[in-house]
Amino acid sequence: MSVQVNGSASATQQTRAQRARGHDAVAPQRGSTPDMEIVSSIVLNSAYLVSVLAVVALGLGVIYGLLGVINMAHGELVAIGAYTAVLLTELGLPYWGALPVACGVGLVVGMVLEWALISRLTQRPLDAILVTLGLGLVIQELLRLTFGVGPRSVAAPVHGTVHVLGYTYPVFRLVVIGLAVVAICAALAFFSRSSFGLVVRAILQNRESALTSGVHAGRYNRLAFGLGAALAALAGCLVAPSAVVLPQMGTFYIGPAFIAVIIGGSGRLVGAVLGALFMGGLEIFLGEYIPQTVARAGVLVLAIMLIRIRPQGLVSEPKVRVA
Numbered sequence: 364m365s366v367q368v369n370g371s372a373s374a375t376q377q378t379r380a381q382r383a384r385g386h387d388a389v390a391p392q393r394g395s396t397p398d399m400e401i402v403s404s405i406v407l408n409s410a411y412l413v414s415v416l417a418v419v420a421l422g423l424g425v426i427y428g429l430l431g432v433i434n435m436a437h438g439e440l441v442a443i444g445a446y447t448a449v450l451l452t453e454l455g456l457p458y459w460g461a462l463p464v465a466c467g468v469g470l471v472v473g474m475v476l477e478w479a480l481i482s483r484l485t486q487r488p489l490d491a492i493l494v495t496l497g498l499g500l501v502i503q504e505l506l507r508l509t510f511g512v513g514p515r516s517v518a519a520p521v522h523g524t525v526h527v528l529g530y531t532y533p534v535f536r537l538v539v540i541g542l543a544v545v546a547i548c549a550a551l552a553f554f555s556r557s558s559f560g561l562v563v564r565a566i567l568q569n570r571e572s573a574l575t576s577g578v579h580a581g582r583y584n585r586l587a588f589g590l591g592a593a594l595a596a597l598a599g600c601l602v603a604p605s606a607v608v609l610p611q612m613g614t615f616y617i618g619p620a621f622i623a624v625i626i627g628g629s630g631r632l633v634g635a636v637l638g639a640l641f642m643g644g645l646e647i648f649l650g651e652y653i654p655q656t657v658a659r660a661g662v663l664v665l666a667i668m669l670i671r672i673r674p675q676g677l678v679s680e681p682k683v684r685v686a
Contacts, residue, residue: 403530405648411536413643414543415598417636419616420623421550422594424635427624429566429587432481432491436499437620438613439506440469440592444599445608446506449515458520458604462542465600466593473592477585485584506610519604539601546597547636550590554632563587564632619643622666628676637677642666 419441426434444465451461480498484491519535527537554560562578599613606612619642626641627634642662649658 399529401651403528405651406528407530407532407536409644409647410540412647413640414540414547415602416616416619416623416643417547417639418543418594418598418601420620420627420635420639421547421632422591422598423617423620424591424624424627424632425554425563425587425594426591427621428632429563430477430481430485430584431488432485432495433488433621434481434591435492435496435617436476436502437495437591437595438615438617439499439502439610440472440595441599441602441613441616442506442608442610443472443502444469444596445517445603445606445612446510446515446599447596448517448600448603449510449608452517458517462597462600465596469593469596470589472596474585474589476592477588481588482581482584503610510610512610515608517603517608533605535604539605542601543598546594550594551632551636559583559586619646622663626666626669626677628678631676631678634676634678641669641677 419437422440423434423437426432426437447465447468448458448461451464452458456464476498480494481491484494519533521535521538523534524531525534525537526532554563562583565572565576566578566580566583595613595616598616620639623638623642624635626638627636645665646658646662649661653661
């Protein structure tokens with residue numbers, strides 16, 4: 364995976380995994396026990412992966428729940444956020460200034476895509492899958508033409524390591540976890556407390572009833588798609604200093620994020636976050652003891668079993684009425 368750190372008890376396996384994923388080295392603190400090293404690795408690496416995946420899944424959950432469109436280009440929106448950070452930092456803008464700009468770029472791109480393409484496909488879900496899949500390939504090629512085929516990187520704005528739970532961990536990754544949590548809480552608060560969020564949740568839960576109440580779906584669809592795209596771009600900007608930036612870097616996210624949305628329950632935004640916790644945390648845990656590809660397959664099997672047992676998802680929300 365392009366953003367995952369697999370903190371294994373085996374130093375050789377850990378080094379190999381980190382080199383393959385382009386991440387900074389994460390080392391155990393001298394004097395800590397092997398069991399504590401494994402627990403610390405699972406906790407910290409799970410928090411990093413889950414926090415970023417939850418931001419992506421939350422944006423995808425808004426788009427899928429509101430429009431009923433499986434946005435196969437959602438991963439490319441992550442890449443757009445990462446390349447925005449690359450461009451702005453190369454132009455001399457501090458990384459912290461690139462974060463809001465990346466969100467703004469994602470918002471504008473998302474709204475334009477919804478207006479130009481997605482609005483014509485909301486009643487044709489199969490066509491929407493094909494169109495957004497092709498759109499993702501087009502975005503990848505545009506990124507290659509603009510930035511080249513080689514990997515790019517962004518300098519981390521915070522350097523150094525700290526000892527957490529007996530483990531030496533990069534400070535910047537802790538910052539990423541904190542920023543992702545703030546973004547998730549802010550998004551959930553916005554969709555649960557604002558009048559716009561109230562209407563969006565009503566459409567998520569019962570689109571027909573909301574439309575018969577006089578809701579102008581097109582306007583809300585466009586802004587909601589833009590907000591979902593902004594969250595994806597934010598995730599890309601957050602991981603850019605910790606990963607190799609490539610046009611196809613976002614393809615890692617689309618599968619786990621979509622499954623996280625399904626596990627959480629379509630239309631349940633909190634459920635998307637819980638689904639990301641299930642997907643990311645379980646894969647990190649299994650990856651400590653079995654090969655990464657087997658761990659990934661095992662998570663998918665368990666996700667399918669969970670969907671089979673609880674098809675309504677992990678979270679059930681009360682119905683929202685629009686006055």
